[in-house]
Amino acid sequence: MYHKQYAKRMTLKGKINNALLRDYSNARQTVNHFFDADRSIPIWAIFESLTLGEFGTFFACCNANVKLATSALLHLPSNLDADGRITEFIIYAVKDLRNAVAHNNIVFDTRFRTGDINRRLVSLLESEIGITGLDFKYISSYVVLLIYTLRKMGETKTSCKQFLNAYISLTDDLRRQLPSNVCAQILGSQQRPHLRQLQNFISNS
Structure with missing residues (x-):
C-alpha cells in the first residue's frame, strides 16, 4: 500500500x-515570472497551470484530513x-465534459466519457x-451532477x-422534432422524472 x-x-x-514546463514553453506570464526571477512558484500559480484532470490527481493525493x-x-x-x-x-466526472466543451466536441451522447463514473457518486446523487x-450514458445525468455541485458550491x-x-427547453424542442423512440434513445426514458426531482432539489436545497 x-x-x-x-x-x-x-x-x-x-x-x-510537466504542466509548469508546458506553460513556460508557451511563454505563459504567470509561470515565466517566477522561473525568470529564480523564485519558488506559489501553489496558486501551480493551480493556474494544472488541467482539471491533473488537479484531480492532486486532490486524490491529498491526505484524509484535506479531503474531509x-x-x-x-x-x-x-x-x-x-x-x-x-x-x-466529482472532479474526474466533470473533467471529461469540460474537455469536450472546451474543444467543441460532441457532448449530447456522452461519447466524451473516458471511464466509468464512480458508483458511490451515482448513489450519492440518487439519494440526495x-x-x-x-x-451517465445520457447527458441529463451530467446536468444533475453539475447542478448538484453548483448548489453545494453556493x-x-x-x-x-x-x-x-x-436545458429542459432545448430537450422539449428536440422532442417536437424527433420521434419519441429516437428521443428516448438520446435522452433516456427517465429524463423527465429525473429533472422534475432535480427542480425539487433546487427549491428545497
Whole structure:
C-alpha cells in the first residue's frame, strides 16, 4: 500500500513539473515570472497551470484530513462520504465534459466519457436528489451532477433554475422534432422524472 501511494505522489510530481514546463514553453506570464526571477512558484500559480484532470490527481493525493475538510466545506453528507473521496469522483466526472466543451466536441451522447463514473457518486446523487436509475450514458445525468455541485458550491437557486430550465427547453424542442423512440434513445426514458426531482432539489436545497 505504501509503495502504491508513493508511486502516485511521484506521478503527481511529474505531472506538475510537466504542466509548469508546458506553460513556460508557451511563454505563459504567470509561470515565466517566477522561473525568470529564480523564485519558488506559489501553489496558486501551480493551480493556474494544472488541467482539471491533473488537479484531480492532486486532490486524490491529498491526505484524509484535506479531503474531509473539503467535503465538509461543500456540505456533502458525511454518511455517504465518510472518507472524503466524493469530491475526487466529482472532479474526474466533470473533467471529461469540460474537455469536450472546451474543444467543441460532441457532448449530447456522452461519447466524451473516458471511464466509468464512480458508483458511490451515482448513489450519492440518487439519494440526495431522490431519483433512481441515474445513467451517465445520457447527458441529463451530467446536468444533475453539475447542478448538484453548483448548489453545494453556493450557486444561487435562481441561477441553477435558469440553467435547468434552459436545458429542459432545448430537450422539449428536440422532442417536437424527433420521434419519441429516437428521443428516448438520446435522452433516456427517465429524463423527465429525473429533472422534475432535480427542480425539487433546487427549491428545497
